Amino acid sequence: MKIDAHQHFWQPARGDYDWMPKDDATLSRPYVPTDLAPQLATAGISRSILVQAAATVNETEYMLGLADATETVGAVVGWVDFEASDVAETLARLGKHPKFSGVRPMIQDIPDDDWMLRDDVQNGFRAVCDLGLTFDALGFPRHLANFLTxxxxYGDMRCVLDHxxxxxxxxxxxxxxxxxADGMSAIARETGAYCKFSGLVTEASDNWTVDDLRPYAFHIFETFxxxxxMWGSDWPVVRLRAEYDRWLEAAEILTDALTADEKVCVFGGTAAEFYQIDAS
Known part of the structure; x- marks a missing residue:
């Protein structure tokens, strides 16, 4: 089974995508399952992980509704308010949905870089662990030391570093x-976290080449x-720099040195294991 470990659907008219430019021709338009289906079919990908793009519980409910109607969505990574007193109850309720896997706080957009260390959000982390849910870590290199902490x-938390x-x-x-590199090595060495091989092209320049990405990909495979x-498209955000097929082609070139079994892990096996997707 080939799995796209990171993609989004959204409807800007819902009004809670605070990060989204209002007039961006690529981003500020609806993206729904029928838009992604041709890319998945061409690439031979049978499942994808649908990840939140708005910091509301309504976003999570919206995605779970799409997942109910979309066979290719293998799991949903939603959002809950880690600062809320009832965060554990909310996670327990959402966790009853068969496709709800876990959560992703939008830490990269939070002004306080130390937000994740605050006492008032620790109940959220504890609940993720207690319920056996997944945690997608979204941040920048400046957050690496805090993520290591x-x-x-929470050594038993199933975590994957996004992008x-x-x-x-x-x-x-x-x-x-x-x-x-030092921060990623420390996390790989000292924790059991996973890493998403995604989002690299959107951190590169407009005229990026595979060679621009190679040192970063090499370090990820060497350390983790x-x-x-796990490979992810980060569609449709990836469209800021490349279409789906071009990024997939680049990722395949960057994994040329891996064995066949290792490629199976990167392009499906790792995501299936982490998000507990039935390979049958």
Whole structure:
């Protein structure tokens, strides 16, 4: 089974996509399952992981409704308010849906870089662990040290780092690369976290090449290993830099050195194991 471990659907008219530019020709339009279906079919991908794009519980409910009507959606990663007193009850309710896998706080958009360390959000992390849910870590390299703290504190939390933690590929200064590489190595070495092989092209320049991405991909595979790495399209955000097929082709080139079994992990097996998707 080939799995796209990270994609989105959205309807801007719902009004809760606060991060979305109002007049962006690529982003500020609806994206629904029928828009993605041709790309999945062409690539031979039978399941995808639908990930939240708005910081509301309404977004989670919206995605679960789409998942009910869309066979290719294998799991849903939603959003809940970690600061709410009833966060555990909300997660328990959502967890009754067969396709609800876990949550993703939009940490990259929170002004306080230390938000995840605050006392008033720890009940959210504890509930994710207690309920056996997944946690998608969305942030930038500046968040790596805090994510290491959280992942060490909650050692049984099933966590995946989204988009390789968004390294500055466009700038690609030696200092920024080393900071990112050291932080990713520490998490790979000291925790059981996984990593999504996604989002790299949108952190690169408009005229990116496969060689621009190669040092970052190499580091991810070297440190996490293919059994803890899963490929994702990040569609439709990826369309800011490339269409679905071009990013998939680049990812296949970047995994040329892997064995056949390792490629099976990256392009489906790892995601199936992490999100507990039945391969049959």
């Amino acid at each position: 959280i992942l060490t504190r 390789c933690m968004k390294p500055d590929i466009a700038g690609h200064s030696p200092d920024s690369f080393q900071h990112w 290993g293919p059994d803890r790495v």
